[in-house]
Amino acid sequence: MSIQFIDLKAQYQHLKSDIDARIHGVLDHGQYIMGPEVAELEAGLATYVGAKHAIGVCDGTAALQIALMALGIQPGDEVITTPFTFIATGEMIALMGAKPVFVDIDPVSYNLDPALIEAAITPRTRAIMPVSLYGQCADxxxxxxxxxxxxxxxxxxxxxxxxxxxxxxxxxNLSTIGCTSFFPSKPLGCYGDGGACFTNDELLAKKMREIRIHGQDRRYHHPVIGINGRLDTIQAAVLLAKLPSFPDEVEARARIGARYSELLQDVARVPVIGAGNTHVYAQYTIEVDQREAVQASLKEAGVPTAVHYPIPLHLQPAFAYLGQGAGSFPLAEAAGKRVMSLPMHPFMDEATQDTVVAAVKRALG
Structure with a gap:
């Protein structure tokens, strides 16, 4: 049995006629940049999320950049965030000339620990950027x-x-601005790069719409400096085809994740869902001892794994200038040594999941 870490082919086969029709619609009208599907998608995303405004952008990293730009983050400002995340989070803060101020994680959720935030606030602090890691929202x-x-x-x-x-x-829809990614492997993914920003603030929405098209409010008129952050029409079309069935996929993710936890709770540390939260398991992540040996055993059994994320941001060479070495954020560092993600997607059947679980139990036995 060939086990897929994320099975995008199964999803495509399930939605093939809708996806193909949407893509061909774009090919027929030929408006490849900011075509009508972008506005249609934005309306659908805003309705789904419950925010007044959704702004489609070229990728999740640009979404963060556009949010920071709209808030007027300047060189010398500080933005509080977590060191236990993908590089893009800290990278965009640094790219703005601001200082990423890392705060350690809550070891249960892996998200930014609110109890540590206030001590990190200074007169230069302009924003807090929590990461809703693995598919569960921060507090x-x-x-x-x-x-x-x-x-x-x-x-x-x-x-x-x-x-x-x-x-x-x-x-x-939980903060001043929400950002997301539609990278193919995300819970809602397109067939290339894509992302979105969300807000209920009219002025911020206007700024973000302008920033994504080179700071333009009308053709060849640029009130602010912006970037080329547009969402491709074909990617919007793919997302439009996927959006109607997305709630069913979210439900399937919750069911599959809960079943994993039930079957693995006696042998590994499984995800804990916080009070009031639901989880979409963008990654189904457990903690294990002797991770490399466990991964090797699973690989031999034909079960792919991944580690998100082995090296916290403060230990990345790119952030060495902050002067925060090993021991600075011990909980993030400990998680980086122990976490391991298992195959997870909404089309996983119980037989495949049972194969993965059996391999994990053998590896940890």
Whole structure:
């Protein structure tokens, strides 16, 4: 049996006629940049997330950049975030000339620990950028309360959590600006790069729409400096084909993730879902001892694995200038040595899952 880590082919076969029709619609009208599908998708995304505004952009990394630009983040400003995430989170802060101020994680959720945020706030702090890691939202109730007290904005890096909820509100609609990614392997993925920003603030929405098209408010008129951050029409078309069935996929992810946890809870540390949260399991991630040996055993059994993320940002050479060596954020460092993600997608059948579980149990036996 060939086990796929994420089975995009199964999803395509399930939605083939709708996806093909949507793509051919773009090929027929030929509006490949900012065609009508982009606005149609934005309306659908805003409705799904529950936010007033959705702005389609070229990728999840640009979504973060556009959010930071719209908030007026300047060189010398500080943005609080987690070191336990993909490089893009800290990278965009640094690219703006701002300083990433790392705060350690809650070891249960792997998300930014709200209890540590206030001590990291200085007069230069302009924003907090929590990451909703692996598909579960950070504690936005606590984070937003701290931000409001200090008069600073909150940007959700929801690249992995699209479709997840917290106390009934969806990821993307939990903060000043929500950002997500439509990279192919994400819960809602296109067939290339794509992303979106969400907000309920009219002025921020206007700024983000302008920033994504070179700061333009009308043709050849540029009130602000922007970037080329447009979402391709064909990618919007793919997402439009996928969006109607996305709630069913979210439900399947929750069911498959819960079954994994039930079957593996006696042999590994499985995900813990916080009070009021739902989880979309962009990655189904467990913690194990002797990870390399476990991965080798699973590879031999034909079960692919991945590690998200082995080296926290403060230990990356690119952030050496911050002067935070090993031991600076011990919980993030510990998680980086122990986490391991298993095959996970909404089309996984129980027989395949049972094969994965049996291989994990043998490897840990």
């Amino acid at each position: 936005f109730g606590a984070i937003n309360a701290i931000a409001e007290k200090h008069g600073i904005a909150v940007i959700e890096d929801g690249a992995q959590s699209f479709g997840a909820t917290q106390h009934g509100k969806r990821s993307g």
